[in-house]
Amino acid sequence: MRRTNTFRLFPSKEQKQRLLNLADNCSRMYNEINHKRRQSLFSGGFDWNTDEQYHKYKKLVGSATAQQIIIKNNEAWKSYWAILKKWKKGKLEKKPKPPGYWKDRETGKRPLKILVRCDNYKLEDRVLKLPSKLKIRWKGKNRWNRGSSSKQGRLEITYDELSEKWYAHMPVEVEYPLHQPKGEEEKKEAYVDLGVKVPIMASIDGEVFGYRANSMLSDWWYWTHKIAEHQSVLKGVNNRSTSKLLKSYYRKRRRRFRNNVNVMVRDFVERCWNRGVSKIVCGDLRNIRSSANFSRKSNSMIHNFWSVGYMARRIEEVAEEYGIRVTRVDERGTSSECPRCGSRRVIRTKRMFRCRDCGLEAHRDAVGCINIGLAHQREKGKEGAEAVNRAMARPTLLNIEV
Numbered sequence: 243m244r245r246t247n248t249f250r251l252f253p254s255k256e257q258k259q260r261l262l263n264l265a266d267n268c269s270r271m272y273n274e275i276n277h278k279r280r281q282s283l284f285s286g287g288f289d290w291n292t293d294e295q296y297h298k299y300k301k302l303v304g305s306a307t308a309q310q311i312i313i314k315n316n317e318a319w320k321s322y323w324a325i326l327k328k329w330k331k332g333k334l335e336k337k338p339k340p341p342g343y344w345k346d347r348e349t350g351k352r353p354l355k356i357l358v359r360c361d362n363y364k365l366e367d368r369v370l371k372l373p374s375k376l377k378i379r380w381k382g383k384n385r386w387n388r389g390s391s392s393k394q395g396r397l398e399i400t401y402d403e404l405s406e407k408w409y410a411h412m413p414v415e416v417e418y419p420l421h422q423p424k425g426e427e428e429k430k431e432a433y434v435d436l437g438v439k440v441p442i443m444a445s446i447d448g449e450v451f452g453y454r455a456n457s458m459l460s461d462w463w464y465w466t467h468k469i470a471e472h473q474s475v476l477k478g479v480n481n482r483s484t485s486k487l488l489k490s491y492y493r494k495r496r497r498r499f500r501n502n503v504n505v506m507v508r509d510f511v512e513r514c515w516n517r518g519v520s521k522i523v524c525g526d527l528r529n530i531r532s533s534a535n536f537s538r539k540s541n542s543m544i545h546n547f548w549s550v551g552y553m554a555r556r557i558e559e560v561a562e563e564y565g566i567r568v569t570r571v572d573e574r575g576t577s578s579e580c581p582r583c584g585s586r587r588v589i590r591t592k593r594m595f596r597c598r599d600c601g602l603e604a605h606r607d608a609v610g611c612i613n614i615g616l617a618h619q620r621e622k623g624k625e626g627a628e629a630v631n632r633a634m635a636r637p638t639l640l641n642i643e644v
């Protein structure tokens with residue numbers, strides 16, 4: 243599996259200048275290649291040839307890096323063709339756009355980025371060794387360094403205009419699982435319903451538990467409030483709509499959210515692992531926006547910010563570390579059917595679920611994850627045997643410390 247280490251770089255004044263020049267040339271080269279390819283596409287053909295740009299830039303950025311930039315642009319185009327093919331087959335709604343330039347959407351400026359081939363750099367204890375005898379001090383955690391079993395990929399060095407800092411992103415191929423799976427013999431499954439108020443609700447062997455989002459949500463609202471406040475100041479004082487501070491608030495909000503999600507996801511996957519789970523079954527989230535009746539407040543959150551997709555992706559990645567498989571199941575109908583008698587005559591309030599036919603009363607999200615389990619068993623051709631018990635009415639809700 244692939245993981246990325248991110249380090250902060252501390253170039254000296256002279257090194258900074260060299261990095262700036264190098265990065266500017268890298269971005270320029272990328273954009274020139276992309277421009278040529280876009281032009282050739284719009285005139286009805288497609289030309290992969292990049293000899294001209296290669297010869298022009300190899301002296302400025304080094305031939306290995308020039309190669310990497312061509313490869314990077316090739317990758318962008320290849321994935322564009324692949325998505326286009328899917329679209330032509332009617333598998334996608336939106337027609338994909340050809341690859342864009344390296345350009346900041348707001349400022350229009352080129353982002354500063356340097357690519358270094360995997361065998362062209364070395365991360366030592368304190369310095370990052372780059373071509374042309376560039377040795378830059380770095381700080382951070384080399385989290386995914388697992389000795390000889392990990393293989394380093396193409397390094398990307400970026401300059402962040404907002405914080406005025408340099409970073410290096412080093413992809414590493416890590417052998418997995420990092421933890422020996424406990425669930426090999428037991429083949430236990432965890433059924434998971436993802437949401438907003440209760441981000442994760444799961445059932446394992448009839449035991450239902452979930453996580454409270456209260457502290458995460460209040461943290462998010464705190465930063466949202468700060469953003470709104472600052473926006474109105476900007477508008478009132480000098481009629482502007484953006485500022486560096488504003489951007490840093492947005493970023494802070496997102497980072498804190500992601501951080502909290504990560505704490506929760508890791509806790510959840512560890513619990514699964516400790517209970518001998520070998521497979522996590524998640525509701526497929528493609529319908530979450532349209533199917534759920536959220537309040538206005540959480541609705542705006544789902545659209546603007548709450549990335550359930552991010553949560554699902556993190557569950558997959560962390561589960562992989564523990565040797566646990568993750569599969570998806572179509573979750574349509576999983577919240578509107580009684581798991582005990584199958585009736586659709588149900589009443590759902592904010593948190594509660596009640597069946598008019600058999601009288602089952604349960605926590606709404608608990609019904610969701612139990613039904614995901616049933617849907618999964620039906621997909622496998624088995625009649626559902628998920629226990630419907632008291633845990634559904636009062637699932638354990640855990641807090642995440644923010």
Ligand SMILES: [Zn+2]
Nearest residue numbers: 580583597600
């Ligand atoms: Zn019922």
